Amino acid sequence: MIVIIDYGAGNMFSVRNALEFIGVGCKFSDNPDELRKADKLILPGVGAFPDAMKMLDGRGLTEVIKEQARVKPLMGICLGMQMLFDKSFEFGETDGLGLIKGTVELMNPADLVVPHMGWNALEKETPCALSESFRDGEYVYFVHSYAAVCSTANVAAYSDYGGKIPALVFGGERESVFGCQFHPEKSGGVGLSMLKAFAELPVVA
């Protein structure tokens, strides 16, 4: 059972729709015990970083996510991906979950519009456990103004938008923490295939 961490993120229903469509059992929960019982966790997210971290803290979820990310696969989506990093500079400076080394900063692509919104192609970088689920050049759907700044060793795929934007990142002691800057739940077949690959990862005990 995958638990979609419920802290009020707007895209959690789309994530559930996508998982149900590919036949993967899931439920919403903000109960730490449920997070501990889950096989895998998904951290959705749409909106602003400080508010989202505050909502996680307010529900007492920050520590349990950090703890559980060491023993089972976790996928952060969009803002949920950004929250995996050490800190963000969106509206000041806010600490993230610190599961992947790096920061989240405002994009500043020369002559291009921010937000980066629309379909952009994935370019593979460092292989991770989800890398087989997509091909180089396949398009996924992005909507974001801030982007991760981190080591290429943690980047499984980039997209080009006035520079290399980390699109799929991974990290953690067991390399079982994943983050999608794009929305796999809105990225057609490619996104579904990535979610399926995540759902089929071995459960780390």
Added chain:
Amino acid sequence: MLAKRIIPCLDVRDGKVVKGVKFKGIKEVGEPVALAEEYNRQGADEIVFYDITASHEGRGVILDVVRETARKVFVPLSVGGGIGSVEDFREVLRAGADKVSVNSQAVKNPAVIREAADVFGSQCVVLGIDAKRFGNGKSGFAVTLNGGRTDAGLDLVEWARKAEKLGAGEICLNSIDADGTRGGFDIEMLDAVCAAVNIPVIASGGCGKLEHFGEVFEKTKVSAALAASLFHYGELTVGDVKKSLRDRNIPVRD
């Protein structure tokens, strides 16, 4: 690099697609959910439902359509028609839409753009504009209401700039002059708005054949092109359009 988007638009009244539909292999002709699935198979980058239901009861029907589509189609869904308040936005987003477009009611109450952007984020606020050539507009184009019948008393370019400042994330610009002519998108009008704002502009109105898509992407900076009847009547598939764009070296999603 970002792909140019191709967006089929479904006009829905009381839960049925209004314009005639001739698709091979689809039995439920006029069923919006089945059509959305078909467009998704063809490679649509986004799907727009435009609710032209007049009655209040019909409102619930479009929400059901969105809810059901969101369980089967995993590309961004956009809903427009009769949107006027933050509450309308909330209702449609909760049903599973990713974007909401507001048109004439934003002319009457521009604050709704800012309110919706503050609550839900600019990425889901699309401003729909129906515009036409008009002598007394500063840019030569005026915003209209009621499908072009009424002059809203606003200059197109000024309205587009104001909407961007208020927090609109995207503009869907429909040219009343081009709409229904099938003579091609309104390059001149689209250019005027693309030059004035720094948010994505969607071209709408006037598309009549395959070449018009290539033309609008080559001659203007629009991010997307929207069409309805061309796709509904089965004259072209989204796949045909993308192939033709790829042949012209315009980036599109496979």
